[in-house]
Amino acid sequence: MITFKNIEKTYGSGSEAYRALSGVSFSIAEGEFVAIMGPSGSGKSTLMHILGCLDTPTSGTYELDDRDVSTMTDDELADIRKDKIGFVFQSFNLLPRTTVLRNVVLPLVYAGVSPEKRNPRAIAALKAAGLTEEHFAHLSNQLSGGQIQRVAIARALVNDPALILADEPTGNLDSKTSLIVLDTLQQLNRKHGRTIVLITHEPDIAEHADRIIKLRDGTIVSDEKNRAPRDAARETHLYENQ
Amino acid sequence: MRTSDLIDETYAALLANKVRSGLTVLGIVIGIASVIALTAIGQGAQNSIQSSIASIGSNLIAVTPGAARQIGFGASGGRGTARSLTVEDENAIIQISNVAAVSGEYAGRYQIAAAGANTNTSVTGVDAAYATIRNVTIDQGSFITDIQSASLAKVAVIGPTVVTDLFGTTATAPDALGQKIRINNLQFIIVGVTKTKGGSGFGNQDNVVYIPLGTALQYFAGNGNAYLSTIDIQASDQTAMAQVQSDVTALLLARHNISDPTKADFSILNQGDIVSAASSVTGTLTMLLAAIAGISLIVGGIGIMNMMLTTVTERMREIGLRKAIGATRKDVQKQFLAEAIALTFIGGAIGVALGWGISFVVSLTGLLTAQVTISSILLAFGVSAGIGIIFGWYPARRASNLNPIDALRYE
Numbered sequence: 219m220i221t222f223k224n225i226e227k228t229y230g231s232g233s234e235a236y237r238a239l240s241g242v243s244f245s246i247a248e249g250e251f252v253a254i255m256g257p258s259g260s261g262k263s264t265l266m267h268i269l270g271c272l273d274t275p276t277s278g279t280y281e282l283d284d285r286d287v288s289t290m291t292d293d294e295l296a297d298i299r300k301d302k303i304g305f306v307f308q309s310f311n312l313l314p315r316t317t318v319l320r321n322v323v324l325p326l327v328y329a330g331v332s333p334e335k336r337n338p339r340a341i342a343a344l345k346a347a348g349l350t351e352e353h354f355a356h357l358s359n360q361l362s363g364g365q366i367q368r369v370a371i372a373r374a375l376v377n378d379p380a381l382i383l384a385d386e387p388t389g390n391l392d393s394k395t396s397l398i399v400l401d402t403l404q405q406l407n408r409k410h411g412r413t414i415v416l417i418t419h420e421p422d423i424a425e426h427a428d429r430i431i432k433l434r435d436g437t438i439v440s441d442e443k444n445r446a447p448r449d450a451a452r453e454t455h456l457y458e459n460q
Numbered sequence: 461m462r463t464s465d466l467i468d469e470t471y472a473a474l475l476a477n478k479v480r481s482g483l484t485v486l487g488i489v490i491g492i493a494s495v496i497a498l499t500a501i502g503q504g505a506q507n508s509i510q511s512s513i514a515s516i517g518s519n520l521i522a523v524t525p526g527a528a529r530q531i532g533f534g535a536s537g538g539r540g541t542a543r544s545l546t547v548e549d550e551n552a553i554i555q556i557s558n559v560a561a562v563s564g565e566y567a568g569r570y571q572i573a574a575a576g577a578n579t580n581t582s583v584t585g586v587d588a589a590y591a592t593i594r595n596v597t598i599d600q601g602s603f604i605t606d607i608q609s610a611s612l613a614k615v616a617v618i619g620p621t622v623v624t625d626l627f628g629t630t631a632t633a634p635d636a637l638g639q640k641i642r643i644n645n646l647q648f649i650i651v652g653v654t655k656t657k658g659g660s661g662f663g664n665q666d667n668v669v670y671i672p673l674g675t676a677l678q679y680f681a682g683n684g685n686a687y688l689s690t691i692d693i694q695a696s697d698q699t700a701m702a703q704v705q706s707d708v709t710a711l712l713l714a715r716h717n718i719s720d721p722t723k724a725d726f727s728i729l730n731q732g733d734i735v736s737a738a739s740s741v742t743g744t745l746t747m748l749l750a751a752i753a754g755i756s757l758i759v760g761g762i763g764i765m766n767m768m769l770t771t772v773t774e775r776m777r778e779i780g781l782r783k784a785i786g787a788t789r790k791d792v793q794k795q796f797l798a799e800a801i802a803l804t805f806i807g808g809a810i811g812v813a814l815g816w817g818i819s820f821v822v823s824l825t826g827l828l829t830a831q832v833t834i835s836s837i838l839l840a841f842g843v844s845a846g847i848g849i850i851f852g853w854y855p856a857r858r859a860s861n862l863n864p865i866d867a868l869r870y871e
Contacts, residue, residue, distance in 0.1 A: 272784065272864050293788050300786025307784075307868065310777045315476050327465045328786040373785065 219380060219413065220246040220269070225278035225288075227264050238264040239275070240436045246415065248380075251407040251447075253416045253424035256433035263385075265433065266417045270303055270383045271295045283380050300329050304374025308386035311370040312358035318344070319354045322373045329377055340376055346410065347372035348402050364395030371402055375412070382406070382414045388423055394457055400426045401450035426450055461791045470798045477771075484767045485807040487760030488847070492811025492840045494753035496832060497818035502746030504823070504830040509738045513731065515657055515665070517594040519560070519698055520731040521705055523553075523691040523712070526724060543687040544725040547677070549715060550587075550691050556707045558700035563590035565690040566676040570644040572669060574626040581622060583643055583669045585676020593694040596670075600633040601652030609672035612679075616641065617652035621667035643669065646679055698732070705730055754843075760807065761847035768800050768855035779859050780867025793860035800852020801845060808844035812837055 227239040238261045246252055256262045267273040268280060271287055272295070280288040287298055299305075304325075312321045322340040331339070344354060347368045353361070361369065367387050374382050384403065388396035404426060406412040416427055424430050425448045432440045474481045525544045550564040566585035571578060590596065591603040601617070608615055618626075623636045633653035641648055648671065657665040677686045695704040705728055712726055713719075772779070779792055787795075819830035 267865050270784070293790075296783065296786060296788040299784060305784050307781075310781065310868070313778060313781065316472065324782070325785045328461060328782075328788075328791060330462070333462075333464070377786070 219248045219283060221279075221281040222269075223279045223281075225265075225268060225275045225280060227261075227268065227273075228276045238436055239268075241278070242433075242436070242438055243278075244431060244438065244441060246413065248413055249407070249411045251404070251414045251416070251426075251428045253418060253427035253430045253444075254433060255418055255421065255424040255430055257419055259435075260433040261436040262417055262419070262433050264436075266383065266385050269381075269415060270305060270385075271298045300325065301377065302380045304371075304377060304379040304382045306367065306370045306374050306382065306384040306387045308389040312361075312366055312373075314359055316358055317354070318349070318356050318358065318361070318369050321358055321369055322376050325373060325377045340372070343372040343376040344369070346375055346406065348398075348405070362395070363391045364398045367391065367395075367399045368402055371399070371406070375406070380413060382412055384414065384416045386418055387416070388418070388420075394454070396423065397450045397454045397457065401454060404450050422448075461787075461794065466794060466798050469795055470802050473771075473795075473799055474802060480767060481803060484763050484803050485810065487763035488757070488804050488807025488844055489760075489811040489814060491753065491757030491760040492808050492844055493814035493818060494756050495750060495840050495843070496812055496815025496836055497822070497830070498749035498753045499746055499836040500815070500819035500830040500832045501822055501828070502742065502749045503833055503836075504819075504828040505745065506739065506742035507831060508828045509742055510735060513735050513738060515595055517692065517694065517731065519695040519701055520593060521693040521695060521701065521708065522729045522731075523549075523693065523708060523726055524729065525687070525689070526726050544716060545688040545691055547673075547686065547688065549712060550688065552711060552715060553691060553693060553708055556704060556711060558696045558704050559693055560696045561589035561593050561694045563587040563593055563692045564673050564688040565590070565692060566673060566681060566687075567689045568676075568680055570680070572622070572626065573642045574639060577626050577628075579622065579625040581625075581667050581669060583671060583676070583680070585673040585680070586670050587673050589694075590670070590692065593692045595657075597655040599653045599655040601637050601650070603652055604670055604672050609674040612675045613672055614646060614648045614675060614679075615651045615672065616643065616648040617654060617670040618650055619654050619666040619668045620656045621664060622669055623653055625667075643671070644680065701730060701732055757843060757847065761804075761851045764800055764803055764847065765851035765855060767803075768796060768852055769858070771799070772796065772855050772859045775859075776862065776867050776870040779862050780864045780870070783862070783864035784868065789860040792862075793856045796856035796859045797849070797852045800856065801848035804844040804848030804852075808841050811844070812840060815840070 222242055222244050225239055225242045226237065229236045229238060242265065254262055254265060264273070268275050271282070274290065274295070275288050278288065279286055282298065282302055285298075287295065290298065313324070319337065319340055322343055323336045326336045326339060341354070349365070349368050349372060353365065358366065358369070370387070371382070387399050387403075391399065400423065403414055403416065407414050416424070418424050425444060427444060428447050429441070429443050431438060523545060545564075547564055550562055553559060554562050563586050567582055569580060570583045571580050572583070586604060587609060588604055588606045591598070596603065598617070599620070603617055604615070618636065620633065623631055623633060626641065627636055627639070636650050636653055639650050641650060654666070681687070693704065693708060695701045709721070709724070709728060713721060713724060716725055718724055782792060816832050819832050822828070822830045
C-alpha cells in the first residue's frame with residue numbers, strides 16, 4: 219500500500235545543503251502496525267512529513283494506494299491528506315475553544331460530507347477511540363492529555379483513511395496515559411485492521427508495534443518484525459495492580 | 461467547504477476573541493457612521509438652503525435698476541440707485557409671452573409707530589401679484605389688492621415680526637388686524653398679517669410691511685420720483701425662464717433707447733442662477749465632509765488588516781492543523797477573508813444605524829433637517845464590504861500560503 223523508493227530529501231543548496239534523508243526505501247502493507255524509530259536528527263520528522271504528504275521528496279518516488287504522490291502540487295497533496303491520511307500529533311492537536319465533536323467533524327467538513335452524515339460518523343469514530351458520550355460536548359481545553367490524544371485519534375479515523383500517522387503521540391504524556399493511547403492504537407489495528415505508522419524516539423513505545431524501522435543519519439539501519447509486541451492493555455492492568 | 465460551514469467557522473472565530481473583534485468593528489462603525497451622518501448633514505444643509513431660496517418665490521426673475529450715472533466722470537451711485545424702472549416698464553413686461561405675473565416694488569425703510577411702540581423696518585409698495593410671485597401667504601385678513609393700489613388706499617399688510625415689535629411679544633395676528641399704525645407719520649390700517657416664512661440669508665422676510673404700490677409711489681416717492689426699486693417677474697414655468705429673461709432684457713433695452721447691452725441701466729437676477737450657485741457651494745461642502753469621513757473609514761480598514769495579520773500569526777498552528785487534516789489553500793483563504801468581511805459587514809450595519817441615529821439627533825436640535833440618503837447607505841455598505849475584501853485579502857493570502865509543516869511547528 220505504501221512504497222518508498224530511494225527517497226531523498228535535501229534542504230538548502232550548495233555548500234549549505236543538508237541531506238535529511240538519503241535513499242530510504244521500504245514498503246508497508248495494509249493492516250500493518252509499524253513504528254519508525256530513531257534519535258532526534260535521524261530524519262524521522264522529515265520521513266513523517268513525506269509519509270504524511272505534508273512535503274514532497276527531492277528525489278525518489280512515493281506511492282500511496284497506487285498513486286505517485288511525490289510530484290504532486292500543494293492542493294493535490296491537501297486532497298490526499300483529506301482522503302488517505304489521519305494525523306495524530308505530539309502537541310497542538312485540537313482546535314482550542316472548540317467542542318470535541320466539532321474537532322472530529324472538521325475533516326468531514328473539508329471533505330464535503332453532507333451535514334446530516336457528519337455527526338453519526340464522528341460519534342462512531344469517537345467510540346472507536348474509546349471515548350464515551352459524556353465527553354462529546356466538552357471543549358478541547360477541558361480535557362486531559364490522554365483524552366486529547368484519543369480525540370485526535372478519533373479525528374484521524376473519521377475520514378476512514380488508508381493510513382493513520384501518529385507523530386510522537388505519547389511525547390507529552392505520562393506513562394499511564396501513554397499506555398491508554400497505545401492501547402487505543404493497538405485496538406484499532408487488531409480489531410479494525412487499521413494501518414498505523416507510529417513515529418517515536420522511545421524504544422519502549424516502539425515495542426508496541428508489530429514491525430520496527432530504525433533510522434539513523436537519514437538511512438534505515440534496521441527493519442525488523444517485532445516477534446513479541448508489548449500489549450498495552452495488559453500493562454495497564456499491571457500498573458493498576460501495583 | 462460549504463457556505464454554511466464557512467459561516468459557522470467565521471462565527472466561532474470572531475466570538476473566540478470578542479474584545480478584539482469588537483474594537484476592530486468599532487473602527488469601521490465610526491468610519492461608516494461618520495460618512496452617513498456627515499453626508500446627511502451636508503444634504504440637509506443643501507435642502508435647507510434650497511428651500512430658503514424657493515421661499516423667496518418660484519420661477520422668479522428680478523429686475524433691478526443699474527448704477528446711477530452722472531454726466532462725465534462723476535461718482536457712481538452703485539447698482540440699484542438709477543432711476544430707470546417705471547410702472548410703464550412693468551406694464552409692458554406683462555405683455556411678454558410666458559410671463560405669469562409681474563409686480564413692481566417700491567421699497568424704503570421708515571419709522572413705524574403704533575400706540576406706545578415703534579420700530580424701523582422696510583416698507584415695500586407692491587402689487588397684488590406680489591403675493592403669488594414671492595410666495596407670501598396670508599395668516600389673517602387679506603393681501604393688498606389692485607383696487608387699493610389704484611385708489612391710493614392707506615392700508616398695510618405686516619409680517620409677524622412687526623406684529624410682535626409693535627403690539628408686544630404676546631400679540632397674535634388677529635390682535636393686529638384693523639389696528640392703526642403710522643408709517644412716516646401717515647396713518648395706515650392693517651388689513652392683513654402674513655404667515656411666518658422663517659428663512660435666513662436673504663433678509664428676514666417676516667420683518668416687513670407691505671402697502672399698495674400706488675400709495676407708496678404717491679406718498680413716499682415724492683413728486684416726479686415714481687421709479688420702481690425692483691420689478692418681480694414670475695415665468696410660467698422653469699423652462700421658460702431663459703426666454704423670459706432675454707425677452708425682458710430686449711424689451712427694456714428698447715424702451716430705454718439703449719443699443720449696447722453692456723450699458724444697460726438695469727440688471728436682471730434669475731432665481732435659477734442663485735439656486736445653482738448655492739447648490740454648487742453646498743455640494744462642495746458635502747464632498748468635503750464625505751472626504752473627511754472617508755479618511756476615518758480607511759483608518760478603520762487598516763485596523764481590520766492589522767487585526768487579521770495578528771490573527772494569522774496567532775493562529776499559525778491552527779492553520780497548520782487545518783491544512784494537515786485536509787483544508788486546501790482555498791479553504792484557508794476563504795475562512796480568513798470571510799472573517800474580515802464579516803467584521804466590516806457587522807461594522808457597516810452598526811455604522812449605518814449609528815449614522816442614522818446621529819442624523820436624527822442633529823435634526824432634533826432643529827439646526828437643520830439632516831437627510832440620510834439611500835445612496836449614502838449603499839455607498840457606505842459597498843465601501844465597507846470593499847474594505848473587508850481589500851484589507852482582508854492580504855492576511856488571508858498569507859495564511860493560505862503557509863507551509864503546514866512550518867505552521868505546525870510554529871511556537
